[in-house]
Amino acid sequence: xxxxxxxxxxxxxxxxxSSRNWHNLYEELTxxxxxxxxxxxxxxxxxxxxxxxxxxxxxxxxxxxxxHPNIKDFGISGYVTPQITDVPCIECNKxxxxxxxxxxxxGPSGIVIxxxxxxxxxxxxxxxxxxxxxxxxxxxTLRLGGRVGRHPQFAKLVGQVQTDEExxxxxxxxxxxxxxxxxxxxxxTHFLER
Ligand code: SF4
Ligand code: SF4
Ligand code: SF4
Numbered sequence: 241x242x243x244x245x246x247x248x249x250x251x252x253x254x255x256x257x258s259s260r261n262w263h264n265l266y267e268e269l270t271x272x273x274x275x276x277x278x279x280x281x282x283x284x285x286x287x288x289x290x291x292x293x294x295x296x297x298x299x300x301x302x303x304x305x306x307x308h309p310n311i312k313d314f315g316i317s318g319y320v321t322p323q324i325t326d327v328p329c330i331e332c333n334k335x336x337x338x339x340x341x342x343x344x345x346x347g348p349s350g351i352v353i354x355x356x357x358x359x360x361x362x363x364x365x366x367x368x369x370x371x372x373x374x375x376x377x378x379x380x381t382l383r384l385g386g387r388v389g390r391h392p393q394f395a396k397l398v399g400q401v402q403t404d405e406e407x408x409x410x411x412x413x414x415x416x417x418x419x420x421x422x423x424x425x426x427x428x429t430h431f432l433e434r
Contacts, residue, residue: 243294244270245279246415250299251307258301259362260318260378265404266299272412273297281419285426292389295418295428297411303359303381313428314411315383315395319360322353323376335364335373380407384414385432 250266251258278295286293298305298312302319309315322335329350336344336351343357344364351372353364365373379402386395401407414432422431 243279243289244274245277245282246273246295246297248273248297248299249307249312251301251305255301255306256366257304257361257363258318259303259320259360260301260380262299262301262316262318265316265380265407268404268408269297269299269411272408273415276412276415276419278415278419281422285422285424293427295415303361309383309386310394311386311388311392312383312395313385313387313432314414315381315386316407317381317383318378319381319400320362320365320378321360321376322358322362322365322373324351324353325372325374327371329372330370332369334367334369338363338367377402379403382407382410385429387429 248266248269250262253263282289282293296312297314298307298309298316300307300309300315300317303317305315305317309317336346340363341357341359343354345352345354362375365375379400381400382398383395384398385393387393401410418428418431422428
């Protein structure tokens with residue numbers, strides 16, 4: 241079977257820690273990138289085509305990043321920000337204990353979330369039995385330019401978006417620019433640097 245010219249790695253299906261459902265995005269990314277016929281570009285640039293020539297995309301359901309978004313050309317990780325509601329807190333302390341970042345403490349009026357420490361992983365709202373904590377804004381954190389190999393580097397943070405459509409546009413536009421403007425023998429990672 242002919243290679244598609246890209247690889248999409250994703251994290252474990254049905255993981256209870258997932259902040260965003262990545263399944264639809266995976267299907268749509270696959271369809272979009274297949275339609276761009278990226279393999280033709282890769283084949284024109286490299287003889288033979290080796291594994292490190294193929295652009296890599298990572299989809300992770302939450303900031304834990306088990307599928308390694310930090311070392312892929314495109315790193316896409318789900319996030320969900322906790323929101324404190326008006327529902328009375330029963331002071332069970334579960335949210336405080338659940339937070340690995342120690343972002344939740346007790347204040348005079350109840351729990352306080354330190355936004356500078358919070359990674360929007362969603363653990364606290366999942367353990368809250370009362371509904372005092374619920375899911376707030378959710379979306380995708382985008383990173384670009386990660387790689388392993390001779391000159392490894394972590395992907396750089398690009399920003400956050402809230403919809404799958406914005407992720408699709410970002411990936412498609414970037415790949416299209418690579419197809420149209422990449423130089424001979426230039427890998428995507430080096431094109432992104434340039
Ligand atoms: S990245 Fe998050 S959702 Fe994906 S497998 Fe790891 S813990 Fe689960
Ligand atoms: S979302 Fe995660 S990091 Fe943020 S306060 Fe809740 S448990 Fe802590
Ligand atoms: S988990 Fe919910 S009910 Fe328990 S202390 Fe935290 S906010 Fe209050």
